Amino acid sequence: MQNDLGHFRIESDSSPPSTSTSVRVKGIIGACSGNLVEWFDFFIYAYTSIYFAAAFFPSGNQVSQLLATAGVFAVGFFMRPLGGWIFGWIADTRGRKVSMIISVFMMCAGSLLIALLPTYQTIGIAAPVLLVVARLIQGLSVGAEYGTGATYLSEASVTGRRGFFGSFQYFTIISGQLLALLTVAILQHTLSLVELKEWGWRIPFFMGAASSIVVVYLRRSMVETASRQDMKRKEAGSISSLLQHKRAVLLVLAFTGGGSLYFYTFTTYMQKFLVVSAGMSPQVVSFVMTASLICFMLSQPILGLVADKIGVKTHMLLFSGLATLLVVPILFALKTVTSPYMAFALVAAGLLIASFYTPISGLVKADLFPPTVRALGVGLPYALANATFGGTAEYVALSLRSANVESTFFYYVAVLTGITFVASLLMPDLGKHGYLDGSGEIEANTGLRKQG
Numbered sequence: 146m147q148n149d150l151g152h153f154r155i156e157s158d159s160s161p162p163s164t165s166t167s168v169r170v171k172g173i174i175g176a177c178s179g180n181l182v183e184w185f186d187f188f189i190y191a192y193t194s195i196y197f198a199a200a201f202f203p204s205g206n207q208v209s210q211l212l213a214t215a216g217v218f219a220v221g222f223f224m225r226p227l228g229g230w231i232f233g234w235i236a237d238t239r240g241r242k243v244s245m246i247i248s249v250f251m252m253c254a255g256s257l258l259i260a261l262l263p264t265y266q267t268i269g270i271a272a273p274v275l276l277v278v279a280r281l282i283q284g285l286s287v288g289a290e291y292g293t294g295a296t297y298l299s300e301a302s303v304t305g306r307r308g309f310f311g312s313f314q315y316f317t318i319i320s321g322q323l324l325a326l327l328t329v330a331i332l333q334h335t336l337s338l339v340e341l342k343e344w345g346w347r348i349p350f351f352m353g354a355a356s357s358i359v360v361v362y363l364r365r366s367m368v369e370t371a372s373r374q375d376m377k378r379k380e381a382g383s384i385s386s387l388l389q390h391k392r393a394v395l396l397v398l399a400f401t402g403g404g405s406l407y408f409y410t411f412t413t414y415m416q417k418f419l420v421v422s423a424g425m426s427p428q429v430v431s432f433v434m435t436a437s438l439i440c441f442m443l444s445q446p447i448l449g450l451v452a453d454k455i456g457v458k459t460h461m462l463l464f465s466g467l468a469t470l471l472v473v474p475i476l477f478a479l480k481t482v483t484s485p486y487m488a489f490a491l492v493a494a495g496l497l498i499a500s501f502y503t504p505i506s507g508l509v510k511a512d513l514f515p516p517t518v519r520a521l522g523v524g525l526p527y528a529l530a531n532a533t534f535g536g537t538a539e540y541v542a543l544s545l546r547s548a549n550v551e552s553t554f555f556y557y558v559a560v561l562t563g564i565t566f567v568a569s570l571l572m573p574d575l576g577k578h579g580y581l582d583g584s585g586e587i588e589a590n591t592g593l594r595k596q597g
Contacts, residue, residue, distance in 0.1 A: 169301055169368075171366060171367070171368075172297070172301050172367045172368045172370075173310060173313060174363065175363040175366065175367040176245065176294050176297050176301075176364075176367065177294075177298075177314070177316070177317040178317070178359070178360050178363050178364075179245055179249050179290070179294075179360045179363070179364055180290060180294050180317040180318060181317040181318075181320050181321045181324070182252070182321065182357060183248065183249065183286060183287060183290045183321070184287075184317070184318045184321030184322060184325075185321035185322075185324050185352075186252045186253075186255070186256045186283060186321075186353035186354075187252070187283055187287050187321075188321060188322045188325045188412075188413060189256075189325040189328065189329075189349040189350060189353060190280070191325075191413040191416065191539070192325050192326055192328075192329045192413075193329060193346040193349060195417070195420070195427065196342050196345070196346040197342070198213065199342065200264040201213075201265050201272050201273045201276055202265070202273060217273070217276055217277055217280050220277055220284070223284065223532045224280075224282075224283075224284030224285045225284050225285075225287060225288030225528035225529075225531055225536070226525060226528040226529045226532060227285060227288060227528075228248075228284065228285040228286065228287065228288020228289045228528060229291070229292050229521070229524030229525040229526075229527060229528035229529075230384075230524070230525050230528075231285075231289070232244045232247070232248060232288065232289030232292070232293055232520070232524065233293070233382060233518075233520045233521030233522070233523070233525055234382035234521060235247070235289075235382075236292070236293040236296060236382075236520035236521075236524075237375075237376065237516075237517060237521055238376050238381045239376065240376065241293050241296055241297040241300075241370055242297075242368075242369050244289055244293040245289075245290070245293050245294065245297070245364055245367075246361060246364050247289070248286045248287075248289035248290045248293070249286075249357050249360045249361055249364065250357065250361070251282055251283075251289070252282075252287070252290075252353070252357065253353070253354045253357035254354075255279045255286065256279075256350045256351075256353040256354040257350070257351075257354040258275065258278070258279040258282070259276065259279045259350045260347045260350035260351045260354060261347075262275055262276060262279065288524065288528045291314075291507070291523070291524060291528070291531075292520050292521070292522075292523040292524020292525070292527060292528070294314055294507065295311070295314055295506070295507025295508070295511050295523050296370075296507075296511050296519045296520040296523055296524075297367075297370055298310055298313065298314055298507060299311060299507060299511035299512065299581060300370035300371070300511075300581075301370050304581075305453055306453060307453065307508050307581065307582075308451075308452035308453040308457065308460075308505050309446055309449040309450050310449075311449060311506075311507050311508035312445040312446045312448065312452075312503075312504035312505070313445070313446065313449075314506070314507045315445050315503035315504060315506060316442055316445040316446060316504075318503075319412075319438055319441055319442040319445065320442055322413075322438060323435065323439065323442060325349065326416075326431060326434055327435060328348075328349045329349070330431045330432070330435060332346075332348065333427065333428055333431065334428075371516060372516070375517050378517050380517050380518065381518070382517075382518065382520075382521050383518065383521075384521075386517065386518050387514075387518045387522055387525070389588075390515075390518070390522060390588060391588070392587055392591075393513035393514055393522060393588070394522065394526045395568075396513060396568055396571070396572055397510050397513065397522070397523065397526040397527055397530070398529065398530045399530075399564055399565055399567070399568030400461065400502075400506070400509065400510065400565055400568060400569075401510075401526070401527045401531050401534075401535075402530040402533070402561050403468070403534075403563075403564055403565030403566075404499075404503075404506060405530065405534055405535030405538075406535055406538050406557075406558055406561045406562075407468050407472065407498075407499055407502075407561070408499055408502075408503065408535065409535045409536075409538040409539070410472075410476075410495075410538055410542070411492060411495040411499060412496075413538075413539060414538050414539045414542055415479075415492060416430060416431075416434055417539065418480075418542070419433065419434075419479065419482075419488060421543075421546070422480050422546065422551065423479060423481070423483075425488065432485065433485050433488045433489045436489050436493075437496055438496075440493050440496065441493070441496040441497075441499070441500060444496075444500040445500065445503060445504045448501060448504045449504035449505065452505045456574070456575075457505045457508060457512075457575055458569065458572055458574060458575065460501050460502070460504075460505050461501075461505070461509065461565070461569035462569045462570070463501040464498060464499065464502035464565075464569075465502075465562050465565040465566035465568075465569050466566050467501070468498050468499075468558075468559075468562035468565075469559050469562045469563045469566055471495075471498065472495070472498075472555065472558050472559050472562065473556060473559050475491055475494060475495050476552075476554075476555040476558075477552070477555065478491050479491050479492070480551070507523065509572075509575065510522070510523045511523050511581065512575045512579035512580055512581045512582075512583075513575075513579065513580070513587050514580060515580050516580070519580075534561060541554060541557070542554045571591045572591075573587055573590040573591060574590075578590045
């Protein structure tokens with residue numbers, strides 16, 4: 146069956162497209178370029194909030210202003226479940242490509258609104274209200290992007306290389322964060338603090354909105370990985386059909402809860418943690434985080450290749466086991482660190498542990514569901530757990546700091562990654578029982594049973 150672009154033929158209802166390497170790579174580039182832009186737009190908020198917090202929340206001290214902006218950051222996460230649901234349905238019934246093009250337009254709209262938004266001094270309470278609206282739009286977009294992107298990359302890849310191809314999802318997520326961080330670093334060295342607080346923080350939001358034009362062009366030329374037959378099935382994109390895969394849904398929730406909380410602790414929150422708790426200057430912290438994220442980004446395809454050799458279950462056990470054991474001592478050490486080089490070593494160590502999870506994060510979830518509910522199955526439970534634990538990481542951490550019990554947050558992260566470890570033990574061998582390359586017997590098998 147030919148798709149609308151006429152580039153390839155679908156060999157069966159659930160198989161990935163049989164097409165040339167160049168067409169496959171173009172599709173992956175289209176998916177990943179949008180991923181980069183969307184996450185740049187989403188994370189630039191976290192990295193510039195230290196400059197615009199007083200413009201939208203003028204009363205109180207620095208911690209209370211940051212707490213308010215962190216709350217708005219979390220609000221964006223709580224639109225993700227709705228985005229995962231709506232766009233999961235679109236991707237499963239209308240195609241992965243359509244879903245990803247719409248999501249880019251929505252992120253552009255949210256970024257443009259923030260870039261143009263008047264301050265509290267100009268329009269009063271309407272300013273923070275509109276800021277929340279913009280974050281809701283962006284959250285809806287990101288909720289669409291992750292599930293559909295993970296589904297597309299897993300389906301566009303080939304057996305034995307899925308970990309490698311899937312690693313480019315987080316490679317571009319991290320690239321978006323890194324680009325956001327580098328943009329802020331450049332602004333810090335070219336503008337004064339007064340200029341940054343008055344108008345300089347708006348520049349990255351304009352950049353993100355403008356870059357969506359290129360992404361739309363790239364995504365229009367992507368091949369579609371979902372077959373027409375699957376998209377027309379009555380169970381496609383159905384919540385009732387998704388609920389028939391209870392074990393898979395629970396595994397996604399458990400993986401995402403610990404994985405997202407850990408990831409955001411060492412990325413977005415770490416930027417503020419090193420300033421507020423360790424007492425480092427924003428400029429030094431930008432250097433530390435930039436160097437750490439570069440190492441983290443480069444590790445993605447390497448560990449994706451490793452996952453193709455040793456299996457995703459082993460990777461998940463390594464991530465969750467190491468994170469549970471080491472996150473508390475790493476965070477305690479970072480709280481008292483004084484040397485930027487030691488801070489870099491500790492953050493890089495924390496991110497190296499995360500690198501056992503991030504390259505196969507989308508793949509392991511996509512492999513748990515059949516193609517008719519794959520985008521919905523990846524997107525919706527991921528978004529629920531991500532909003533609950535990842536999106537609130539900064540807010541919870543700052544709240545506990547305000548209550549003078551900051552170290553409680555360290556143990557909270559360890560407990561969540563411990564749950565992820567248990568879920569990893571219970572996960573079936575996806576090479577044998579997953580839907581992409583195995584028998585699709587997820588609901589009938591667990592990692593604690595003898596599998597043959």
